[in-house]
Amino acid sequence: MPGDLPRDKAGQLALLDAMVFFSIAMLVSSILVLQTEACSDAAVGISDGSPTSVGGMLAALMTASIGQPVKIDLGPGLTVLGQESVAECLSAELYALGSGSGPALFAELNEAVLGLLDSLTLAAFRGWLVAVHPEGSWEAPTLAIPGLPLASSLSYAASCQLPCEDGALYTVTLVLQPAASSELV
Amino acid sequence: MHDEEGVGGFFEDLPVLAFVLLGVFVLVTAGIVASRAVSERREAESLACAAESILTAVTSHLLSPNGVGGTLTAAAMRQMDLRAISDNVSCCDGYCVSVVMLHPLTEWLASATVGNPHVAILTGFCQRFMNAACDGGSIGIVEVRVLAW
Numbered sequence: 001m002p003g004d005l006p007r008d009k010a011g012q013l014a015l016l017d018a019m020v021f022f023s024i025a026m027l028v029s030s031i032l033v034l035q036t037e038a039c040s041d042a043a044v045g046i047s048d049g050s051p052t053s054v055g056g057m058l059a060a061l062m063t064a065s066i067g068q069p070v071k072i073d074l075g076p077g078l079t080v081l082g083q084e085s086v087a088e089c090l091s092a093e094l095y096a097l098g099s100g101s102g103p104a105l106f107a108e109l110n111e112a113v114l115g116l117l118d119s120l121t122l123a124a125f126r127g128w129l130v131a132v133h134p135e136g137s138w139e140a141p142t143l144a145i146p147g148l149p150l151a152s153s154l155s156y157a158a159s160c161q162l163p164c165e166d167g168a169l170y171t172v173t174l175v176l177q178p179a180a181s182s183e184l185v
Numbered sequence: 186m187h188d189e190e191g192v193g194g195f196f197e198d199l200p201v202l203a204f205v206l207l208g209v210f211v212l213v214t215a216g217i218v219a220s221r222a223v224s225e226r227r228e229a230e231s232l233a234c235a236a237e238s239i240l241t242a243v244t245s246h247l248l249s250p251n252g253v254g255g256t257l258t259a260a261a262m263r264q265m266d267l268r269a270i271s272d273n274v275s276c277c278d279g280y281c282v283s284v285v286m287l288h289p290l291t292e293w294l295a296s297a298t299v300g301n302p303h304v305a306i307l308t309g310f311c312q313r314f315m316n317a318a319c320d321g322g323s324i325g326i327v328e329v330r331v332l333a334w
Contacts, residue, residue, distance in 0.1 A: 018204035025208035029215035036219040039226070053312055060314035067289040068196035083323045119287050120314065120326060 055158035057120055058174040061129075062087040062160065066185070067116065070109045086113060087162060090172065094131055095165045097142050110145050117145070121176065127151055128175040142170065149175040187284060223287065225307065232309030235277040235314045236333040242274045243267060243329055247315065257317040259286055259294060259325065264278075267297035277309075281332040288326040289319060306332030 042050065066089050070080040080089055090113070093106045104108075113129065121127045131143040141148070159173040247265075254319055267282050279300020286292040312330045319325040 014198065014201045015204075018208075022204045022208040025212045029211045032215045034218050039222075053314075056314045058318050059327045063316045063324060064288055065325045067323060067325075073334045083321070085324065100297075114328075119291070120328075143308040146298055 005069055017058045042144055054156045054174060054176055058158045058172075059119065061120065061174070062090075062162070062172070064116065065081075066109075066112055068112055070112055072109060073105055080109065086116065089113070090131065091162055091164050094162070094168075094170050098133065098164070098166065099170065103143075114145050117174075124179055126175045126179045128177075130175065131162065132173070133168045133170060143184060152177045153177055192304045193279065211214060229307050229309065231283075232277060232307055233311065234309070234310040234333040235275070236280070236311040238276065239280055239282055239328060239333065240270045240313055240331045243270055243284075243331070244313055246270050249328075257327070259292075259317050259319050259327070260295040262327065265295045267295050267300050268299065271297060272299070274321065277333045279305070280331060282329070282331045285330065286317070286319075286325055286327045289323060290325075293332065300334065302332070302334060307334065309321045309333045 039093070062085065064086055065083045066080055066086055068084055069082045070089075072080065072093075089109055093109060099102060117127045117129060128147070128149040129143075129145040130136060130138070130141045130148065132141045136142060139148075154177065156176040157173055159171055162172045163168045164170060188323055210303040212303070247262070262284050265284065269286070271280060271282050278297075279302065281302060282294070282300040284294040286294055310332050315329065316324050316325050317327045
């Protein structure tokens with residue numbers, strides 16, 4: 001007689017075994033696919049923000065000329081002709097800020113530096129330039145253009161040392177973060 | 186429907202078969218998806234290495250005494266033969282290398298493309314920033330970009 005095989009009274013053993021097998025297969029497959037996606041996400045690098053690229057960007061930025069005349073009203077007056085390097089301009093600004101000058105005097109210079117930084121950064125990223133005194137802290141920098149970077153889980157940064165006239169060695173950090181979706185055009 | 190001995194008969198095996206086949210299908214599909222993702226990642230890493238090797242060749246040529254010579258200038262970069270430099274180290278199907286001035290002006294200085302980028306499925310990208318002397322004595326910023334496929 002077809003199906004005349006020894007079974008228990010319930011007759012459900014084979015079906016339950018198959019369901020357990022199916023559940024385990026689903027679990028293993030889910031773990032496999034999730035692990036593959038996690039590894040792929042970790043491996044995808046955004047080239048513009050790779051550490052090597054940010055370091056090169058910072059070095060090129062500091063060495064480049066400011067590119068435009070900037071007026072700084074520091075008592076006797078200080079005019080940046082445009083061929084001075086960004087490092088020289090920032091060094092003078094940090095020395096003046098450390099001596100008590102107000103940050104409003106350097107608004108035009110900071111705007112020029114920000115414009116230069118924006119020209120180097122891809123549209124999908126935003127850049128910040130922060131200068132910290134050797135005895136200062138990241139939360140209270142001497143200079144932050146345009147401000148302190150936002151707290152983000154994804155940031156790329158590079159830093160360099162910038163000497164000032166008073167002998168202080170400031171740490172200048174360039175931070176790149178993905179631009180907020182609302183800022184993307 | 187089971188008889189008194191609890192024997193389900195042939196029709197109990199059908200859902201069992203369905204569950205087993207479905208489970209095997211899910212496992213095989215997940216394995217194929219995972220292997221394809223690993224393969225694509227390896228190819229992407231290979232293309233990134235290829236782009237970096239081309240970038241290194243171009244920037245080394247720029248910085249070498251026999252290259253554009255002495256101080257990097259935008260004028261000398263405009264006359265570069267990027268294809269001749271890149272073909273020696275190219276190990277991919279195609280590539281596009283560009284030298285672009287970003288500061289003080291935005292200007293395309295030199296470019297070379299090999300292959301058809303429209304058929305590329307995976308690409309590798311690499312870039313480097315350099316300084317170059319511009320007209321008027323100022324120091325500008327030049328970006329060397331390489332896209333490989």
